[in-house]
Amino acid sequence: MSEPNEPVPGLKQKKVFKIIVLGDSGVGKTCLTYRFCEGQFLDKSEATIGVDFRERTVRIRNEDIKLQLWDTAGQERFRKSMVQHYYRNVHAVVIVYDVTKPETFHSIANWMQEVESHGLTGAPRVLVGNKCDCGTPESRLATTYAQRLADKHGMPLFETSALLDSECDNVESIFMTLAHKLYSKQPLRVLSVEGERGPRLVTLSRQKRNNSSNDSCLCS
Amino acid sequence: MESISPDGDSGDKYTINGDCSPTSNKDSNSLNHAKNIDDISTPSELKFDEDFEFEDPDVTKKRKELEKCLSNPDVVNLEQWVNFAKSKAGLISDEYRRKIWPLLVGVTQEEMTEPPSLDELSTHPEYNQVVLDVNRSLKRFPPGIPYEQRVALQDQLTVLILRVIMKYPHLKYYQGYHDVAITLLLVCGDKASFPLLCRLSYGPSAPLAPFMQTTMQPTQHLLNYMLPVIRRADERLSDCLEKSGVGTMFALPWYLTWFGHSLNRYADVVRLYDYFLCAAPLFPVYVTAALVLHRAPDVLLCDCDMAMMHCLLSRLPDDLPFEDILVTAKKLYDENDPTDLEPEVAALEKREEQQRRADEERMRRRAAERAGRGRAGGWRALPAALRRPGPRRAALALAAALLAVYVYYRPDLFREREDDL
Numbered sequence: 001m002s003e004p005n006e007p008v009p010g011l012k013q014k015k016v017f018k019i020i021v022l023g024d025s026g027v028g029k030t031c032l033t034y035r036f037c038e039g040q041f042l043d044k045s046e047a048t049i050g051v052d053f054r055e056r057t058v059r060i061r062n063e064d065i066k067l068q069l070w071d072t073a074g075q076e077r078f079r080k081s082m083v084q085h086y087y088r089n090v091h092a093v094v095i096v097y098d099v100t101k102p103e104t105f106h107s108i109a110n111w112m113q114e115v116e117s118h119g120l121t122g123a124p125r126v127l128v129g130n131k132c133d134c135g136t137p138e139s140r141l142a143t144t145y146a147q148r149l150a151d152k153h154g155m156p157l158f159e160t161s162a163l164l165d166s167e168c169d170n171v172e173s174i175f176m177t178l179a180h181k182l183y184s185k186q187p188l189r190v191l192s193v194e195g196e197r198g199p200r201l202v203t204l205s206r207q208k209r210n211n212s213s214n215d216s217c218l219c220s
Numbered sequence: 221m222e223s224i225s226p227d228g229d230s231g232d233k234y235t236i237n238g239d240c241s242p243t244s245n246k247d248s249n250s251l252n253h254a255k256n257i258d259d260i261s262t263p264s265e266l267k268f269d270e271d272f273e274f275e276d277p278d279v280t281k282k283r284k285e286l287e288k289c290l291s292n293p294d295v296v297n298l299e300q301w302v303n304f305a306k307s308k309a310g311l312i313s314d315e316y317r318r319k320i321w322p323l324l325v326g327v328t329q330e331e332m333t334e335p336p337s338l339d340e341l342s343t344h345p346e347y348n349q350v351v352l353d354v355n356r357s358l359k360r361f362p363p364g365i366p367y368e369q370r371v372a373l374q375d376q377l378t379v380l381i382l383r384v385i386m387k388y389p390h391l392k393y394y395q396g397y398h399d400v401a402i403t404l405l406l407v408c409g410d411k412a413s414f415p416l417l418c419r420l421s422y423g424p425s426a427p428l429a430p431f432m433q434t435t436m437q438p439t440q441h442l443l444n445y446m447l448p449v450i451r452r453a454d455e456r457l458s459d460c461l462e463k464s465g466v467g468t469m470f471a472l473p474w475y476l477t478w479f480g481h482s483l484n485r486y487a488d489v490v491r492l493y494d495y496f497l498c499a500a501p502l503f504p505v506y507v508t509a510a511l512v513l514h515r516a517p518d519v520l521l522c523d524c525d526m527a528m529m530h531c532l533l534s535r536l537p538d539d540l541p542f543e544d545i546l547v548t549a550k551k552l553y554d555e556n557d558p559t560d561l562e563p564e565v566a567a568l569e570k571r572e573e574q575q576r577r578a579d580e581e582r583m584r585r586r587a588a589e590r591a592g593r594g595r596a597g598g599w600r601a602l603p604a605a606l607r608r609p610g611p612r613r614a615a616l617a618l619a620a621a622l623l624a625v626y627v628y629y630r631p632d633l634f635r636e637r638e639d640d641l
């Protein structure tokens with residue numbers, strides 16, 4: 001229906017990449033997608049009932065790409081029959097846990113299983129530890145521990161915070177990484193590597209940047 | 221968020237008592253309001269932005285009748301209350317609702333008992349999920365509510381929910397139940413809302429009971445009635461929805477919360493509750509149908525795409541004419557009895573089942589292909605240092621993104637599966 005390469009006669013339509021965001025209830029899926037799409041922290045987040053949807057257009061190699069983020073309910077009972085439908089035509093997966101709640105990290109195995117049961121094993125996936133502004137370094141789940149699991153599943157790990165403005169680049173890179181990965185996966189595209197590293201590549205539109213020098217992460 | 225300055229203090233703020241929720245200005249709020257917490261026992265004192273400047277003459281007349289009935293409620297029968305609740309403007313004000321909602325569902329004074337303390341309930345297995353959702357219900361409170369009052373109400377809300385699911389252990393909490401519970405709590409207070417919520421949750425025709433089963437299958441089935449109702453009323457609209465593949469998910473929060481979750485205006489929510497409290501259990505589904513029919517012009521203009529359609533439908537505008545929508549819904553209900561619709565719903569569900577099977581088959585084929593080609597390429601890309609949160613984070617993050625770009629443009633570094641795109 002909206003495969004990214006579908007040619008639309010007479011219309012120069014944007015490519016669309018669909019990304020599904022998974023993870024236990026309360027880990028910050030809604031806040032992360034909101035941060036990426038709206039450029040700010042969602043002050044009064046509410047429980048997600050069913051599936052929510054946000055999108056943002058990003059520019060990759062001078063081409064506008066639409067990223068569709070499907071933000072899902074974390075509660076188990078919504079998943080079986082309901083969310084299933086939304087795995088159809090998904091291109092990439094983000095799995096989120098809360099660095100201050102080990103049990104949300106331990107659920108990752110279940111989420112991986114769910115991803116696999118929907119035939120998405122080969123789709124690009126990233127692991128995100130959220131709320132790194134919270135707690136003390138000792139109370140947060142150790143990065144090395146998370147890294148080991150990420151490596152085991154062959155996915156990159158990001159640790160970030162949807163709350164901190166200083167972290168917005170990092171939230172940005174979660175989704176931009178996936179976008180570039182998906183872009184590069186497109187068949188029949190001549191990819192030149194030279195000159196691909198210039199900043200013009202990642203056009204971070206709508207981003208509100210205010211990186212003052214004292215704007216450092218609370219977690220270090 | 222400006223209120224969180226990245227200095228040492230705020231770092232600590234989140235670690236005290238393990239509260240991670242970034243509630244802004246917590247401290248200043250708690251200092252400035254000396255309002256008595258007892259006030260919460262009369263919740264209608266909490267004012268949502270109501271507009272009393274102009275009142276429809278019909279409503280003024282109805283207000284007088286309501287007051288007359290309430291001055292001598294024993295001579296008023298249920299039918300009269302139902303009539304007030306359903307007709308234009310509903311029960312008008314929370315002051316009346318507080319007295320009439322219990323009557324509509326047949327709750328007696330004796331059932332309104334003192335709630336237990338939160339501590340007694342905190343061992344319940346659903347406790348954490350309930351607290352998580354209750355803590356995120358800020359939008360449902362009147363704007364400007366003092367901090368202590370809000371927190372006290374949130375505790376009452378948690379107690380209310382847990383009390384019901386402890387009384388009926390086979391009923392399962394769902395995200396959205398808290399939106400119903402808070403509406404009852406804000407209007408009727410903690411004592412009356414418990415038996416009210418029990419009536420809505422438990423029993424053969426309790427409207428929320430289907431949502432509280434082990435799976436969401438029964439809910440999904442009931443929500444499916446929306447589609448044939450729409451089809452019978454507007455075939456072109458129905459074709460458009462079907463072609464987009466949008467399904468019914470956009471209406472799920474409407475149905476599960478009786479719109480409490482999805483409408484910004486409190487007055488609209490309580491107006492709908494007036495009606496739903498005394499309507500057939502499936503009536504809210506007819507309201508979702510009426511609402512979609514009302515928005516037909518927008519729907520027909522929308523890109524025929526699942527995401528776009530979901531987005532358009534799930535966000536409700538603030539100026540919906542609910543009195544008209546309720547009239548339409550009633551008409552739809554009278555003309556399309558649920559039992560009449562059963563064959564159409566069954567056909568729809570059969571098509572969905574076939575689609576699901578086809579999807580599964582497609583997935584199996586993909587998996588088999590993959591197995592034939594060996595394991596998919598990984599992401600052994602980013603050096604750990606770039607992914608870790610560190611002091612020079614912004615620069616590193618950008619560098620990480622750029623490196624990621626570089627690496628992902630080198631497909632030769634990976635063995636790729638191309639068939640996903």
Ligand SMILES: Nc1nc2c(ncn2[C@@H]2O[C@H](COP(=O)(O)OP(=O)(O)O)[C@@H](O)[C@H]2O)c(=O)[nH]1
Binds near residue numbers: 025031042133164241
């Ligand atoms: N401290 C902190 N709180 C967060 C962060 N992200 C989300 N939250 C809070 O965590 C709670 C759950 O967030 P939400 O996005 O609704 O979680 P979801 O259920 O995964 O969608 C909310 O109260 C948020 O305000 C974060 O990065 N840091």
Ligand SMILES: [Mg+2]
Binds near residue numbers: 029046048071072073
């Ligand atoms: Mg959410």
